[in-house]
Amino acid sequence: MAEDQLDLFASSDPPPDYPLTLGHATLTAVPTRSILTRASGFMSDYDYTLNPYSGCSYGCTYCYAAFFARSEERRDTWGRWVEVKENALDVLRRMRSDLRGKTVYMSSVTDPYQPIERRLGLVRSLLEELAPRGVRLVVQTRSPIVARDIDVLGRFGAARVNMTVTTDSDRVQRAFEPHCPTNQKRLAAITEVAAAGLPTAITMTPLLPLEDPESFATELHSTGVRDFVVQPFHADRGKFIAGTRDAALQLEREMDWTAERYRAAVAVLRSQLPGLKEGREGFAPE
Numbered sequence: 001m002a003e004d005q006l007d008l009f010a011s012s013d014p015p016p017d018y019p020l021t022l023g024h025a026t027l028t029a030v031p032t033r034s035i036l037t038r039a040s041g042f043m044s045d046y047d048y049t050l051n052p053y054s055g056c057s058y059g060c061t062y063c064y065a066a067f068f069a070r071s072e073e074r075r076d077t078w079g080r081w082v083e084v085k086e087n088a089l090d091v092l093r094r095m096r097s098d099l100r101g102k103t104v105y106m107s108s109v110t111d112p113y114q115p116i117e118r119r120l121g122l123v124r125s126l127l128e129e130l131a132p133r134g135v136r137l138v139v140q141t142r143s144p145i146v147a148r149d150i151d152v153l154g155r156f157g158a159a160r161v162n163m164t165v166t167t168d169s170d171r172v173q174r175a176f177e178p179h180c181p182t183n184q185k186r187l188a189a190i191t192e193v194a195a196a197g198l199p200t201a202i203t204m205t206p207l208l209p210l211e212d213p214e215s216f217a218t219e220l221h222s223t224g225v226r227d228f229v230v231q232p233f234h235a236d237r238g239k240f241i242a243g244t245r246d247a248a249l250q251l252e253r254e255m256d257w258t259a260e261r262y263r264a265a266v267a268v269l270r271s272q273l274p275g276l277k278e279g280r281e282g283f284a285p286e
């Protein structure tokens with residue numbers, strides 16, 4: 001999806017007819033039976049994960065979430081389809097469990113702020129339902145649309161926004177994440193969220209090749225965010241699907257992003273960003 005398509009929709013637009021083609025991605029609507037899923041694996045520090053959409057139109061080359069798609073066809077076409085869980089709000093409202101103090105990670109296998117979210121407001125409606133129920137929320141996104149929901153996020157007793165920014169290089173970002181919002185838009189959005197007084201973090205997960213680690217650290221610091229997470233590129237993760245793995249590995253080789261260069265870049269970031277954590281520790285709920 002082209003970057004400017006992020007701005008195509010307004011919340012006042014009528015509901016779309018499905019299937020809907022947006023750039024390279026096809027959207028359909030599917031009913032869901034549950035919207036809060038017991039967290040497990042890498043997310044097991046949380047009580048629940050919340051994925052308002054299935055699939056992801058951002059289609060990052062290194063995305064491990066593709067592995068969890070329900071069919072080989074869905075894995076092979078990862079990045080080109082999105083399913084909207086259109087009854088998610090009803091399902092959440094019917095969920096009678098006491099959610100007070102429960103930790104929720106949104107989202108683990110999609111980005112909650114898909115471009116269509118600007119028009120649908122699905123995430124926003126879920127936030128409005130969750131805020132008074134005492135949930136402790138972490139939002140993980142690459143999208144500036146999150147800034148739209150600052151007001152609702154402010155109604156939570158505890159809500160943190162994690163913005164993923166993987167590199168300082170537009171060239172690298174376009175190669176690994178051709179359909180994602182630009183770094184500039186992500187940094188502007190998280191600056192706005194931090195300025196509103198919400199807890200924030202910038203997650204460099206994975207950290208991709210950097211042009212200038214020192215000035216990158218300065219740029220990150222200037223957002224007002226003070227918590228940072230870095231994680232290596234999981235190129236050797238056995239669960240990657242072959243296509244994704246090959247594409248990301250090839251880019252990694254072409255850009256000569258070696259383990260040594262990664263460690264050297266992290267050392268520079270660590271020297272300038274005292275709040276830097278590594279890997280899973282950085283994702284734990286507060």
Ligand code: SF4
Pocket residue numbers: 056057058059060062063064065066109110111142
């Ligand atoms: S935004 Fe997240 S879920 Fe979507 S393709 Fe990229 S890494 Fe995967």
